[in-house]
Amino acid sequence: MRPIPDIEAFEERAAVMEHDGGLSRSRAEDRAAQAQGFRDAAEYWQVLADYVVTKRLGGQADG
Structure with a gap:
């Protein structure tokens, strides 16, 4: 499981x-x-961006 930014x-x-x-x-x-x-700031920012867009960790939207 990914950490929450x-x-x-x-x-x-x-x-x-x-x-x-x-x-x-x-x-x-x-x-x-x-x-x-x-791993690094790039991964941190990518996970955060995915979370903002999808409201889920892992980059997949509900629905």
């Missing part, structure tokens, strides 16, 4: 790692996504 936690963690940790935004987003159980 938590955008508030993702954004906060990425910002802290970028600002306090000195990581690039891209690397900070990868790390924030990994902290939620995703």
Whole structure:
């Protein structure tokens, strides 16, 4: 089962790692996504986008 994306936690963690940790935004987003159980930021954003469109994890609409 895929983890549920938590955008508030993702954004906060990425910002802290970028600002306090000195990581690039891209690397900070990868790390924030990994902290939620995703492979990288690209997978995180894809799952989130699919969820917004279909209202389900896994990318399939009801119906």
